[in-house]
Amino acid sequence: MAQPTLRFLGATGTVTGSKFLLETGGTRILVDCGLFQGLKELRQRNWEPLPVPPAEIDAVVVTHAHIDHSGYLPRLVRGGFEGPIFCTPATRELLGLLLPDSGYLQEEEARYANKEGYSKHKPALPLYTKEDAQHTLTHLRTLDFDREVELVPGIRAAFHPTGHILGAAFAVLDFEGRRLAVSGDLGGYDKDLMRGPAPLPKGMHYVLAESTYGSKRGADPSxxxxxxxxxxxxxxxxxxxxxxxxxxxxxxxxxxxxxxxxxxxxxxxxxxxxxxxxxxxxxxxxxxxxxxxxxxxxxxxxxxxxxxxxxxxxxxxxxxxxxxxxxxxxxxxxxxxxxxxxxxxxxxxxxxxxxxxxxxxxxxxxxxxxxxxxxxxxxxxxxxxxxxxxxxxxxxxIQGMSAHGDSDDVVAWLRTADPAPRKVFLVHGEAGGLRAMSERIVSELGFSCHTPKYLEAVEL
Ligand SMILES: [Zn+2]
Missing domain, CATH: 3.40.50.10890 (Rossmann fold)
Structure with missing residues (x-):
């Protein structure tokens, strides 16, 4: 049988568009389903078809409610995805606010572009509507922190807190004797609102780690x-x-x-x-x-x-x-x-x-x-x-108000891995942050580290 593969459909060299596709034994699981934001060449990817038709994806796991991790869901459902979308209970509630709002903003932008005539497309269309977003909410299935669920036969998943925003989790997937952790966004260990990330469960073979603030370390002024x-x-x-x-x-x-x-x-x-x-x-x-x-x-x-x-x-x-x-x-x-x-x-x-x-x-x-x-x-x-x-x-x-941990926090979280993972994949960062993070992981932790490119596929 073919090796399980992981394809990086977003958050490679950028902090937006998080989407990781796990294919194993004829099953496809998408971890995170984020919208690309910011640079125009990134935003255009929201309009390009995914490398696999949404109807052929069996389930989605969403780490947290932020739009760069969840905002493509209505487009996925509109495109034919029919499976369950797993998230924590608090994430489900936040998605109930964020996704319809995102649909509304998409419609608003298209309306405005049509009115002012500044879009190259005539008429400008929304990526999805508020109604698409509301329909997407009916696909959500909740999974409490620290519980395990069988996503589809042969693939199990669990969520553990990252302390990034309410409901934010890292996801652990078990399949074919392998264990993969996807960090989602990590909070810091010393923040006003949220508690720090939970340690990695034992025996992770692969870890996807975010590096938004990969080049930032040291304490901030109050x-x-x-x-x-x-x-x-x-x-x-x-x-x-x-x-x-x-x-x-x-x-x-x-x-x-x-x-x-x-x-x-x-x-x-x-x-x-x-x-x-x-x-x-x-x-x-x-x-x-x-x-x-x-x-x-x-x-x-x-x-x-x-x-x-x-x-x-x-x-x-x-x-x-x-x-x-x-x-x-x-x-x-x-x-x-x-x-x-x-x-x-x-x-x-x-x-x-x-x-x-x-x-x-x-x-x-x-x-x-x-x-x-x-x-x-x-x-x-x-x-x-x-x-x-x-x-x-x-x-x-203002420094230090971000919901993300800095480079020290990511290193501290990775240090909880026991034993050392076979490979750390660095995602959700821009060039400088990824480079600095990768150097620290190799030199301070001695882990093998890879920074994937857009649409790259790796065998696990
Ligand atoms: Zn986030």
Whole structure:
């Protein structure tokens, strides 16, 4: 019989599009089913057919709810996939928010492109719709952490926590006497919100490890100190601080830090607006799963909560969101998406980015090709809604707020492997991070390490 093979259909040399196809004994399992984001040549891959028809994939295992790991699912189902999609219970709840929102954004983008006529395709079509996303949710099957399930005859799988976001897991697959661990995204061992990754179970033959922050190590300055130092001067000069933040988890941590600073008298009482219906809904899910993380979010959705800044306002309606463009500073506006690839954050940035009194504050990873990365690299104009907008506002980035661990965390997690795996495959990183990570794994751990290319297949 043919050797089991693993094909890398995404997250090779990039942090998006995670998709790993395991083929063994005539069965096909896809681990993660993410959307490519950022650079145009990456986004175009979302439109190309997969190397195997979706109908010939037997089951999908999703490590966590982030769109770069889950956002291709509706396209897969639309393309004929009929099997089960396994995830943890919290991931299922978060997918219930994220996938329909992603479908809505796809439709919105197509509508906008048609209206403004800036797409080469006439008419521009969405990759999938909100309805496709809702239908996809009916395929989800939950599997609790640390339990095993038979995905299909002969292939077993289990999830273990990675501490990245709520519900985030690494997946362990057992097949034909082999054990494979797929890290998904790893959190850090020393974070405010989530606990660190669980150790690898014994006897892993192969490990796929992420390397988003592969070239970053060492402790960061305290997050509240950085937030205070960057935000307070802007608010004192009457400016608006715009924070693109991923709605799931990070927004709650930001609110928590601002409130603690206010309680110490180190942060002014200014309006703090959370313009993201998803942030409120996801805070409620975090609250229900409080046994899985450190931050206790009693009444997290309410503006009277002791965990929220004093003048917090949650905005749901689109009209109310647009009215915020008239708001005078000082104020803080938190909105999604975190890398400015879409969502309400775009109109906030467009309104505020040309005034030097304001601050655009980046708090998470910014992938190549995203507007967030362009700002981080000091670009003086941003392409938005088909036009170039000059950047005159201050831009700053906070270190240590990412939901990802750094290079030290990945090495510490890999060190839990016992005995040494036959091979570590490095994925979910950009060139510099992958190179640095690979050097450490070889020199410090003595493991054999390979960085696969897009569509590469390896025998296991
Ligand atoms: Zn993630």
């Amino acid at each position: 997050v509240p100190d950085q937030l205070g130092a960057t935000m307070v001067p802007v608010l004192e000069r009457g400016g608006v601080v715009v924070i693109p933040a991923f709605a799931v988890g990070r927004t709650s941590v930001l609110l928590y830090h601002i409130r603690r600073m206010q309680d110490r008298g180190a942060f002014p009482d200014v309006p703090v607006i959370v313009d993201s219906p998803m942030a409120v809904d996801s805070a409620k899910i975090y609250q229900r799963y409080r046994h899985e993380h450190n931050l206790q979010l009693e009444d997290a959705g309410g503006s009277g909560s002791l965990l929220n800044p004093r003048q917090t306002r949650f905005v749901r309606k689109p009209e109310e969101s647009k009215r915020l463009n008239e708001l005078d500073g000082p104020a803080v506006i938190i909105s999604a998406s975190g890398m400015m690839t879409g969502g309400r954050i775009l109109h906030h940035v467009r309104t505020r980015v040309s005034d030097p009194r304001n601050l655009i504050l980046l708090v998470g990873y910014q992938a190549e090709g995203t507007r967030g990365r362009a700002l981080l690299e000091g670009k003086r104009e941003l392409k938005m809604f088909g036009e170039f907008v000059p950047v005159k506002a201050q831009v700053a980035a």
